[in-house]
Amino acid sequence: MSSTLTERDHGSHVLLDVPPDLSNLPEVRAWVQELATRVPLSEARTFDLQVVVSEAVANAIEHAASAVAIAAWLLPDRLIVEITNDGQFTPGLYKDQESRRRGLGLPLMVSLADQVHVSRLSDQRTQVSLTFIAEMQGPAENAEQSRDEARARLWNSAFKWLVIPIPLLILAVVILEALGVRGSRDSAMILTVFNTLFLTASSLSIVFLAARDYLARGSRSLLYLGAGAIIFTFAYLLAGTLISNPNEAVTIHNTSMMLAGILFACSAVRSMRAREWVEPVGKPGWLAFTLGVGVAVTAALYLAAHFGLIPAFYLQTQAWTPERDAVLGLAVTSFLFAAFCYALLYRTERIRFVLLCSVGFAMLAISLASLLFTHASAGSAVDWLARGGQWLGGIYLFAGVLGATRSGPILSVEKSLHELEGRYSNLVNTSPDAIIVDTRGQCAYANPAAARLLGFESPGDLVGHQAPDFLAPASRKDAVERISQIYSGGTAAAAEERFLRADGSELLADVTRTRVQFDGDLGVQTVVRDITERKRGEEALIESERRYRKLADENQRLYHQQLNIAESLQLALLNIPSEIGPARVGHLYRTATESNQVGGDFYDVFEVKNGHIAMLIGDVAGRGIAAARTATLVRDVVHAFTHQSLRTHEVLRRTNELLVEKELPGFVTLFLAVLDVETGTLRYSSAGHPSTLLRRKTGEILRLGNGSPPLGVSENSTWKARDVGLAEGDLLLLYTDGVTEVRRNDEPFGEERLARIMGRKKIPVRHLPELILNQVLTFSGGVLKDDLAILALSLASSPGEDASAAQTRFKQETLLG
């Protein structure tokens, strides 16, 4: 196929114009495929990207018959594709039977892309924005798993390098011993040269790698490491070979070592302060303890030497001074300090991890060797051991550097990162989205769009403010939590947050946060997209869709199989009678407005043998067909078991057994109660389900069942049954967490509000669920993120006193039913 479409490079992004003709689709897909190789995306994700872009372009051409512009931003961690066209984008809406199949486009796009935004631009154009995250290879668990695997590989390879030098060293010592190379320090030229070359080469390699790390990532911490390595080399070159006076040699050697050690320690501390690790250091307390011990042991050794309790730490053949002693002491202390810091810094970036680890091990070996050295006479066993330690250190450095250099095309990675950074800053400056970078909790950079959005005159006015200054009180707590999560190496999902403008007004925005390097510091970049308008657009879209659906006939409406199931579930629920024996029942099930997948809420009320009424409510974790199937299964199974046994905990145990045996994914929460109509005793058991509320006729509210494991988790779980007596006028309210977890901003609806609604007397139980739903919707502004189910049951006549009448009616109904 001859290429008719040409990509244009706009610096920060690339652009492709597509004429309004569906025959261009294959070429668009070929371009997308090539685009995906630049991110890069896996084969399956590339296919997804092709489908999603192709869908969006086809939709624009079919509905608006206008030319389409595709813009793509290739960022370090993601690919953003924006498809803009003149006219209206009508995802998911279909006007006639023939084009009904077009309606599959949006569900596909939403399922395949990591983020989909549809926005109406001010000039009557529509923009579809699609985001593909580079690392995401599917569901989050997979990504986590692959990260774990990568980490495991890293440890293996790194430690291979760290362990190999030990036998080599032993071999070297044996060979030298056999060659008879021994004797005094002055004459052992070969050893001195060996030492010097080894350590000099590895130190210079560290300088080189540190400099490259700075150029590629802007990390200044490693510059200290590099400077330390230079001085380290100086110590060996000068003290080892060039200075002939042994006294001066030792002084220069020790002073240089001290300086290098202090620089290494600075580098380590700076790395930690800038949080340049991807995984948080596991136990800060343990870290401090280890460092403390290292410093204390060294200090104690020196004090002991000073007071003559142990042989002094100096070369026996040389005169010593307290000053030199102190210098060497400081050197060893700072080396130890740096060594422990580095060994504990855990990086997932392979090159740096290997480098830091080997530096850490090397310094440990050298520090210990230095301690021994000072107490060694030339040619003695201690002398050999000390030299061995120093070589080991050198080998660690060398192997680390070798491992880091060999562990992949470092240069090309760095080059592309560097290139991207240039592109990136250009993108940030011209981005229509507001971008704010925080370092150490303060705003360090804001782009012009951020100043406009938040009502500041210039971006500079934002600098120095703390992140919460820009947030409305309702979002502050969660936002700060998300920011600290990112600082400590976690990821935070995109969220909606309320921002505070300079003039005090609020705006609703979509927020994405990522970790960035900013001026050598670790920072958090916040991309803020004003969605106040989009939210309105979306609501209008949902509203028109809802209205349309009402008009469409049943066949057109049953579009997704998902919806089919939702409806058949609801149909089953409609069979619940409004009266059973002395009990009056009200119930309600409502699907989420925010998801087109079915949830796993279920409930049931039915009569059991000998004048008992069973009621249950439950919630299957997850959404979709699998959850709905499990819900139906559990409901039927509990139904059947309850007919066999009225001991509710026994029913839960058997249901659990079945669920565990079937190895169904996820878990199920369930509240099951059996009412003995004759005595008024309600026996109930709860498996991790939110408390059922019981309102006494007196107005007192009791909470039934909590703090128990859900079903389907462990075959060893057990449950208890409890009894409570019911009397006439008592009201039971069973519900799923879709009710209490509904949120306004971040505040949940909560059990208290439910209890208050129940407290209002004289609401017929049949209307209570409806009333609760209205309150919930008013509270959340019409949004239901989760399905919800409510089951209310009241006792019309008092059991016991009027048992015979109730029994009679109950039996009649059973017969009628």
Add this chain to the structure above:
Amino acid sequence: MEISKSSLSGVPLLSIAGEVDHLTASILEEEIQDSLNSGSQNLLLDMAKCPYLDSGGLGVILSTVRRQRGNGWLGVVSPNANLVRLFQIVGLGGEMGFRVFADLSEASAFLASQ
């Protein structure tokens, strides 16, 4: 995209070579209609040479399956892993009248057992 017609144990077999998208979906739709009009209630689509299929093609398959519901089935032969994923997403996996065969021999074995 090209479609060639043959049959397997009496069931019409449409072999798709090329990509099925919004432009080419109507061709597939016509061919399917033709085959069903010729009297068969069941239909096989050989997708071994179909690397790409989007909502255009999925819509055709889904509406065919829905229309045939209770009367016959539509079998897809040798679809690649990406296509199978899409079938799941749009809910074809739960349709009674939709079958996936790993290859033609599996399809013939199934037909023989009928």
